[in-house]
Amino acid sequence: MSSLLIDNIGSLVTNAPDVGQGALGLLEDAALVIEDGLVAWAGPRALVPEGAARERFDAGGRAVIPGFVDSHAHLVFAGDRTSEFEARMSGRAYTAGGIRTTVAATRTATDDELRAGVRRLVGEALRSGTTTIECKSGYGLTVEDEARSLRLAAEQTAEVTYLGAHVVPPEYAGDPDAYVDLVRGAMLDACVPHARWIDVFCERGAFDGDQTRAILTAGKERGLVPRVHAGQLGPGPGVRIAVELGAASADHVTHLSDADVEALASGGTVATLLPGAEFSTRSPYPDARRLLDAGATVALAADCNPGSSYTTNIPFCIALAVRDMNMTPVEALRAATMGGAQALRRTDVGHLAPGARADFVLLDAPSHVHLAYRPGVPLVARVWKDGVPG
Amino acid sequence: MSSLLIDNIGSLVTNAPDVGQGALGLLEDAALVIEDGLVAWAGPRALVPEGAARERFDAGGRAVIPGFVDSHAHLVFAGDRTSEFEARMSGRAYTAGGIRTTVAATRTATDDELRAGVRRLVGEALRSGTTTIECKSGYGLTVEDEARSLRLAAEQTAEVTYLGAHVVPPEYAGDPDAYVDLVRGAMLDACVPHARWIDVFCERGAFDGDQTRAILTAGKERGLVPRVHAGQLGPGPGVRIAVELGAASADHVTHLSDADVEALASGGTVATLLPGAEFSTRSPYPDARRLLDAGATVALAADCNPGSSYTTNIPFCIALAVRDMNMTPVEALRAATMGGAQALRRTDVGHLAPGARADFVLLDAPSHVHLAYRPGVPLVARVWKDGVPG
Numbered sequence: 001m002s003s004l005l006i007d008n009i010g011s012l013v014t015n016a017p018d019v020g021q022g023a024l025g026l027l028e029d030a031a032l033v034i035e036d037g038l039v040a041w042a043g044p045r046a047l048v049p050e051g052a053a054r055e056r057f058d059a060g061g062r063a064v065i066p067g068f069v070d071s072h073a074h075l076v077f078a079g080d081r082t083s084e085f086e087a088r089m090s091g092r093a094y095t096a097g098g099i100r101t102t103v104a105a106t107r108t109a110t111d112d113e114l115r116a117g118v119r120r121l122v123g124e125a126l127r128s129g130t131t132t133i134e135c136k137s138g139y140g141l142t143v144e145d146e147a148r149s150l151r152l153a154a155e156q157t158a159e160v161t162y163l164g165a166h167v168v169p170p171e172y173a174g175d176p177d178a179y180v181d182l183v184r185g186a187m188l189d190a191c192v193p194h195a196r197w198i199d200v201f202c203e204r205g206a207f208d209g210d211q212t213r214a215i216l217t218a219g220k221e222r223g224l225v226p227r228v229h230a231g232q233l234g235p236g237p238g239v240r241i242a243v244e245l246g247a248a249s250a251d252h253v254t255h256l257s258d259a260d261v262e263a264l265a266s267g268g269t270v271a272t273l274l275p276g277a278e279f280s281t282r283s284p285y286p287d288a289r290r291l292l293d294a295g296a297t298v299a300l301a302a303d304c305n306p307g308s309s310y311t312t313n314i315p316f317c318i319a320l321a322v323r324d325m326n327m328t329p330v331e332a333l334r335a336a337t338m339g340g341a342q343a344l345r346r347t348d349v350g351h352l353a354p355g356a357r358a359d360f361v362l363l364d365a366p367s368h369v370h371l372a373y374r375p376g377v378p379l380v381a382r383v384w385k386d387g388v389p390g
Numbered sequence: 391m392s393s394l395l396i397d398n399i400g401s402l403v404t405n406a407p408d409v410g411q412g413a414l415g416l417l418e419d420a421a422l423v424i425e426d427g428l429v430a431w432a433g434p435r436a437l438v439p440e441g442a443a444r445e446r447f448d449a450g451g452r453a454v455i456p457g458f459v460d461s462h463a464h465l466v467f468a469g470d471r472t473s474e475f476e477a478r479m480s481g482r483a484y485t486a487g488g489i490r491t492t493v494a495a496t497r498t499a500t501d502d503e504l505r506a507g508v509r510r511l512v513g514e515a516l517r518s519g520t521t522t523i524e525c526k527s528g529y530g531l532t533v534e535d536e537a538r539s540l541r542l543a544a545e546q547t548a549e550v551t552y553l554g555a556h557v558v559p560p561e562y563a564g565d566p567d568a569y570v571d572l573v574r575g576a577m578l579d580a581c582v583p584h585a586r587w588i589d590v591f592c593e594r595g596a597f598d599g600d601q602t603r604a605i606l607t608a609g610k611e612r613g614l615v616p617r618v619h620a621g622q623l624g625p626g627p628g629v630r631i632a633v634e635l636g637a638a639s640a641d642h643v644t645h646l647s648d649a650d651v652e653a654l655a656s657g658g659t660v661a662t663l664l665p666g667a668e669f670s671t672r673s674p675y676p677d678a679r680r681l682l683d684a685g686a687t688v689a690l691a692a693d694c695n696p697g698s699s700y701t702t703n704i705p706f707c708i709a710l711a712v713r714d715m716n717m718t719p720v721e722a723l724r725a726a727t728m729g730g731a732q733a734l735r736r737t738d739v740g741h742l743a744p745g746a747r748a749d750f751v752l753l754d755a756p757s758h759v760h761l762a763y764r765p766g767v768p769l770v771a772r773v774w775k776d777g778v779p780g
Contacts, residue, residue: 080756080763082756082757082759082760082763085759085762085763086718086719086763089712089713089719089762090718090719091716091718124767128766128767128768276766280763280765282713310760310764310767311764311766312767313767313768315766316706316766317766319669323479323669323670323672326481328476328479328480328481329476329479329480330480366470367472369472369476370700372475372479373470373472373475373476373700374701375666375670375703376518376703376706376709377514377518377700377701377702377706378703378768
């Protein structure tokens with residue numbers, strides 16, 4: 001049995017209110033005992049239980065937090081969109097095709113090229129503290145390329161989401177309903193073996209309410225659990241459909257009616273906020289306070305993708321959430337850990353109570369508050385996943 | 391003679407329009423030759439001059455940019471203000487004393503404690519690409535503690551700024567003019583040997599126009615060059631005085647009259663923008679476009695300090711400048727390199743033309759645009775200062 005003592009933790013966030021203080025289950029002058037990749041014990045340093053010979057790591061009085069759970073990422077793609085970004089941010093027109101540029105590059109990429117891209121971004125995310133990450137398809141948009149995307153994603157993460165309904169690809173521009181039939185037919189057949197989740201971009205210009213409902217319902221019948229891109233660019237039926245179909249999460253949710261907020265607050269669907277997308281498109285941020293004050297469960301994710309949010313960095317998203325979405329540092333950290341776990345319906349990650357996976361992050365800081373207090377500074381000193389240091 | 395070839399640079403920013411294309415003096419598929427800590431040659435890879443036996447570094451097709459020049463930092467302090475930040479960002483009242491909290495902690499700290507703090511932040515800045523950094527006093531506010539702060543700062547950087555006029559310390563609350571007399575009298579005498587610059591926080595609640603003018607004039611008479619904190623919290627006379635006295639830079643400049651903009655555009659004073667301060671205080675950002683369109687020279691700096699901008703990270707400031715101050719990626723990068731050099735009246739840094747100091751940064755990215763396109767992601771792969779890798 002492998003056993004590891006993380007000792008001399010100045011400030012430990014457990015997210016377990018029965019283990020520590022407040023919403024973060026905070027302990028000062030604390031220790032963690034890890035056995036076989038799981039948290040065996042968390043508590044005050046003075047009370048560390050006697051145990052077998054253990055490896056000891058001295059945290060040097062610094063802060064330890066649960067690994068981030070990033071529940072929304074688009075990592076299987078080729079190419080980047082530097083020129084499009086630069087043109088947008090320089091106020092110049094840009095006539096290239098947005099998502100379609102990435103679709104074209106992804107279709108012509110080899111498996112190894114796509115695999116290297118996913119590995120690079122998952123590794124980058126891990127180094128910045130993300131120990132669980134979801135990954136969507138959505139840049140293949142053919143039966144073969146969607147299935148391939150999911151298969152490659154599944155090599156790197158257990159949280160794989162079928163997003164054939166990202167946009168209507170150019171070859172179906174004249175008959176979008178035929179594409180919807182493909183997404184819920186042959187493409188679904190090919191993708192089910194590789195995915196846990198099904199997602200639809202429910203938005204004007206992408207898929208409408210009826211199309212969204214049809215696709216998610218077909219996925220549910222095959223055992224996939226829905227999640228929905230809803231209300232990113234404008235109001236729409238996405239949140240209502242998400243809650244009605246028991247989706248794990250409605251994501252973006254920047255444009256919400258009062259009924260949407262009420263549905264999120266009273267249903268089992270997490271509201272996942274993606275401030276990186278608003279940052280990189282100069283769009284207004286979602287109103288996190290409205291959701292939190294109504295009682296909704298909020299998650300925070302990075303939405304890594306090459307078009308509208310090319311970041312894997314959750315500390316950056318936490319700083320934005322505090323600055324621009326009026327979340328407190330406590331709420332933002334909880335949303336990026338427990339919130340993400342809830343959005344992925346995982347009870348084994350996002351917290352450090354005994355029995356949880358030993359996924360945790362040592363910060364070069366005395367407190368988790370520094371993630372927002374020291375914006376942009378790389379504070380992640382070391383990351384453990386399943387008890388193994390990165 | 392030490393000689394180093396940086397080869398296979400995918401994209402090289404020289405900031406020298408006669409060396410490369412556009413405002414950034416951009417070269418693709420380029421190389422740099424370093425000799426004795428200076429740039430000996432920069433140009434297309436195909437044209438690298440024959441030379442003595444050289445050490446060769448392969449940049450792997452990635453981007454190389456000049457080191458950042460951070461012309462505004464407050465690094466000599468003790469303690470931090472985590473609780474104040476958390477209270478502010480959580481909408482709770484906080485009655486502790488702001489800057490005065492840091493003054494009290496700084497006065498009681500030992501030289502070694504302060505030295506360790508400066509070294510930690512200068513090192514952190516260097517690792518994120520900042521090869522030149524200015525450092526102010528301003529948390530001592532006694533003759534002895536201001537002189538000590540400057541002496542410790544001078545151990546780490548050549549750009550040392552006497553900021554006795556940061557706030558009026560509590561012991562002079564009843565007689566601020568007596569403090570002004572001290573700042574331009576005995577305190578100036580003690581500080582002149584350690585400093586190049588003199589700065590005043592010209593703002594309602596700090597120092598008014600007459601006080602600012604008196605202090606800066608006294609400093610000029612002793613050979614210090616003025617720089618001014620102007621227009622951070624509201625409109626005021628700071629910019630006008632800065633330009634009139636030939637200050638190298640007016641910093642913050644968030645609140646500007648048309649006459650202020652005109653003065654900056656036509657005078658020799660750089661406008662230094664500090665978006666980290668607006669970020670961490672939820673304040674409106676300065677209008678960079680208004681300054682740029684008027685023809686002012688703009689610098690971008692991090693304003694690292696424990697109260698209102700506890701970041702050393704210039705890539706983060708570049709991303710904010712692009713997102714929230716409507717600067718283009720080109721303008722933001724130039725402001726963080728050449729702009730900072732101009733704000734410090736340095737011609738040897740901020741660019742990579744032959745003769746410049748060999749201060750440069752390798753990015754884990756194909757282009758400098760990624761600094762804004764990939765916000766929060768630590769893209770600085772390696773940093774050279776005076777030709778020596780960090």
